[in-house]
Amino acid sequence: MQLLRAFLLRMITTAITLIGVAVIVFVVIRVVPGNPIAMMLPPGATEADIARLTARYGLDASIPAQFLIWCQGVMQGDFGASITSNQPVLRLVLGRLPATLELSVMALVIAVIIGGIMALTGTRHRGTKLEAALDVGNGMALSVPDFLWGLVLILVFGVVWPVFHISGRVTPSLDLPFTTNFYLFESVLRLRFDLWADIVSHMFMPALALAIPLAAIIGQLLKQSLKETMHLDYVTLARTKGYGENHVITREALPNAILPTLTLVGVQFTFLIGGTVIIERLFSYEGLGNMAIDAVINRDLPLIQGIVILFAVIFTGVNLIVDLSYALLNPRLRHG
Amino acid sequence: MAEKARVDGRSHIRRRAGPRLWLSAGWLGVLLLAAVLAPWIAPQDPLAQDLFLGRLPPIWVQGAEPGFYLGTDSLGRDVLSRILYGARLALIVALVAGFVTCVIGAAFGLLAGFLRGWVDVVISRAIDIWMAFPPVLFSILLIAVMGPGLMSIIIAIVVIDWTRFARVVRAEATAQGAMDYVASAQVAGRGRLSTMVTEILPNVLPTIIVLLTLEMGIAVIVEAILSFVNLSISTDDPTWGGMIAEGRTSIHQAWWVLIFPLITLFLTVLSFSQLGEGLKDRFDPVLR
């Protein structure tokens, strides 16, 4: 019963957040100088043309009225039509979503692997010069944002040592037999590992750029957590049983050390997703973030709204999943 | 036990704080000097274009011209001079945006943490909503709305990042507010606002200072990203982000156009963060 109440409360705050986001973006972009309609039409368009199109996109009504109309549409799954491409916003946005999701998840996986290795190695060799060196590297990775790492990677792997692609999602000349836009996922399902390799080779650099700051945070947090856990009595007891350092770290301490880092990593993951906006631009990756920048430059109001709302939904969704996982994974909470 | 402290790992941390602090402060000092003295020490006019001098390599590479130490971009503009002038924008944004964000964010945080009640609820909800926006997208959106310009950049940074300070300060103020000394100050008959400022602020200050340096680094990055997507200042004044954008496109023909502003930006952002970390080590009463 208590769980249900907490769940409902959570749903309400999430709804408030999403509505707040919708209102803010709605209002902000309508204060825009420069009429997007005028930008769309060829020069020499008449006042009447402009007025007609303005009415067509509903931009002539008052802002609150527009908001209500938009909300009504949303209830029915209609997010309006993009001004630049005339396609339904929902379809456009959902079309680009898989690319960004795959990129974010890949970055998360890379971050967890690198961060985990750093933390475990640092713990295994604690007090040595290796740990100190790892700390320095970690500190640097932490201080520098994904944008700069992206540029560094472009320099290194675009010019100096061109092993990976630094532009696009897949080699343009390739023929893609996919039905969904989940290229990475589908290529595995269809056992087309040649395509998979090409896609990974394109995704790896942007994913790595996104991953580096998160990996540093994971490395630091997890190592701290591990260090504290290693002092606990049950770890010492395991040593008396004959277990060596490696086992003690990975099988006794690690499962308990992971939990506290989980919530913070979840929040940081949302920051990572936010970073896709500029990273996708940097690597010309055809995802949601890249489309968002274009939408803003082109003043495509319905599209901007749709994308921002979608990002907000993703962020709140991730937070929800993280809190849920924490509750499930903690044996204490599970049994009340 | 003092003896014990010397033996465990803590001693390593204390010793390392020193060089980190001096290195980052050193770089930022050099940068500040360079920015202030730019008109006098820049070898060329940063805006001067000369297509015949386009894409010259740095001075140590074959085919370079004297006077263009770090090479030129495709329009023949001197890279070094543009970096020096770009530093001015970067530092102004860092200092102004950093401070304003800090003050406004901290103010909200203090209000929320100390006054509690509906003020806290409203501010906390606002923070949640704000954190549901992807920051870069939000900043691009705001610039698009407000139009380019230095003022817009600063406002955009403040609007997006005030939550960073507000959250932390709110947490500290809530915790400190619960402690005995605030209660005793209130008993002694001082006004609420006065209590808040004089009792809580000094204790929250170390955290704020650390966040401030971090915020400066973030401000520089945001400006760089905005000028990268061509949404920064409206004039032709050189920006590091703009240089990087251009360098990105001509990366195979003129790598120096990308690499030098990138290194400068990298070192600057790194220095701001490490400055904060170094200050934190110094200020942390527990470690002391």
Next chain:
Amino acid sequence: MSFLTIKGLSARLKGSTFPILRDVSLQVAAGDVHGLVGESGAGKSMIGKAVLGILPGSVEITAGAIELDGVDLLALPPIERRRRIGATAALIPQDPLTALNPSRRIGPQITNRLVDILGWPRPKAEARARELLAEVHIPDPDRVMRAYPHELSGGMRQRILIASAFAAEPRLIVADEPTTALDVTVQKQILKLIAEMQARHGTALLFVTHDLGVVSKVCQSLSVLYGGKVIEATGVRDFFRAPAHAYSRALLAATPKYTDPLASLTPVPEAVIAAVQAEIAAYDAGHGRGAVQAVLRGARHG
């Protein structure tokens, strides 16, 4: 025949000359229960940890030998050492609330030593675990094996830890103040259980405690420690009849007696403490450490 022989064990704080253990020697015969008595900080717990190879990272051994069944553990390479300890010794820890891994069920925590270190097949190990749980009077062993530590009470967890210690039929068990962290009502039960198990399995037991009453009930011999130095080592009968050292006498006098609790609350006299500290200072001087440190150390006791 002595199963555990400690010869001249000295240890200090790493990176300093601050001594933790001063030339400790003792013997525990096979099947015997030997008490390690002393105030907090006297080093009794450190001896137990040294034997089991779990000294804190800040402490290092500077001299001496720890012979388990004739083999000097300190002379062995690290991997061999921990294998041997894992196979022939075990620990009954002090705090049952922190000595069990919170994210693992009870069953694996009892059987893991048998399966991973000793190579037993899992069914055999689980059967043994059930047997042991029954020996420590835990009802419904199957349910307990599947439970998580936080679902069980402190007393129950200590029983489990005791059972777990006896799993591999060790020849030596170090019990590190096993009742200190428990409720008074439970302490007596646990003590009885430990004595029972020890008698049944014939294991040598190194019993670390500050409670002389416990020693009188459970141990055959004991060592009294102060400042990391063995002040007196003797059989329990002789000790309680007529302790040889002034400090031991004072300790005995300081122990509350049930017959007259208030009257028997006499702290160890200053003169006696001074005398012991003088002994330690003499030891230190003989081993190259200043007397000043010894006095400073004494001043910290309160």
